[in-house]
Amino acid sequence: MPMRFSTLIVGALITAPNVSPRLQVTPVPLQPAVTQTVIVGRAVCGDSTWLLTKSADLIRLGRGSRTPTVRHVGELRRDDLFWGLACLEDGSLWTLATGHVLARVTTDGEIVERVAMAMPQVEVFGAQDRLVLLGLPIVANRPLLSVGLRGNPSAVRPWLGLIGRAGLGKSSNLPANFVGCGIGFASQIPCWFVDQSKVSISDGTIARELEMPWLAQRDIDQTAPIRDVALLPDGSMWVIAASSTASADGRRVSRRLSRVTSSGAQGDSVPLSPAVRLIVRADKTTCFLLTETGSLLRVSDRGGL
16 A cells, blocks of 8 residues: 555544534533442443442432432442442343352342352443353453353353453453443443454344444544443444543543444544543433533434434
């Protein structure tokens, strides 16, 4: 390929984002505001979005409500260290109490079931009636994620999609295989390696990969370009990209939301203020985002209102 043509391609990838007047941003105050504690899990079920924090608070954000419901998770044991959150189609909530214990939590914050896992688990997500898990050991060139059914979550099988990567040098395979998974649709969930700009969309049996070269823009953190994703029924997505600048307290923040086509191309994009932490819920025309100040931003397509 001639050098001149290569330069044009690179230049196209790092130009300013496609800021669209179609997208309107509206603040939605919450009372009380969502805690600033680290959120270790997010799951969407029907009209509710559930957040689980490092301090063991289970937070419900209901559709149309500006009042979060907070329940402190009880029945704690000394070694409980929650990570991940999955909401299945029967409404049950699951988290990792420890690496070897999968726990079912009621909407009132009570742990009512503990399932022992033979191998240690690192993350848990949900897809309809299935629990999608990142477990150890990680084997290079094999499916990274596994899946267990609601009735027997410890009997796991491979979840086709992301493929395990070998660690660098003498380091463990785990740092090279940190992943994020966004809000799915039906049986499909979008997942990605945190250091890459592409998403794997899978139902466990069939997977497709979307490259997003537009994430090479200068204002995006290239060490972890994707912050969150919400998959839509037509295969398109809402995508939060991570900013290359940190907040005042040093945390990585996100200040831009983009709509992405089913082929991975960037469509409409809008700057966000204040910065956001994650997607709360989304549909074809509207996306709700949790801000770093504990409120919501509503991003709507003017053409779809």
